[in-house]
Amino acid sequence: MSSVSPSExxxxxxxxxxxxxxxxxWxxxxxxxxxxxxxxxLGQSLELIIPEHLRAAHRKAYSAAMGDSAFKESTLDIPVLLADGQVREHAIRIVALRDAFDVAVGALAIFTxxxxxGITP
Known part of the structure; x- marks a missing residue:
């Protein structure tokens, strides 16, 4: 695994x-x-930025993460779909957001x- 640090x-x-x-x-x-x-x-599905061939896997993983209180966060490189139709790989940190009773209230994604x-799914 190799990583490349972001530029200034x-x-x-x-x-x-x-x-x-x-x-x-957003x-x-x-x-x-x-x-x-x-x-x-705003109001759109996250599939707005998920390449079509990965959407079913994304739905399954997102649903599982929202239902699994053990999932806290993950850092990896993922392909994303841009508005112009291009697909590019970007580093992301995904954090599950949970309330004081461990109920999922969503997720936060931070892309660089x-x-x-150097980590892929």
């Missing part, structure tokens, strides 16, 4: 989704990285515009 010019795309996989927060960095405005993204972790 890198930025972060931050997305928050609810337990039903719907986007409820940062300026997300608009810049993915090419969708906040208005276009460049750099890789």
């Amino acid at each position: 010019a890198s930025y972060h795309a931050i997305i928050r989704a609810d337990p039903d996989n719907l986007i409820v927060f 940062s300026d960095g997300a608009a810049r990285l993915f090419g969708h405005s906040e208005e276009q993204a 515009s460049d750099g890789r972790t």
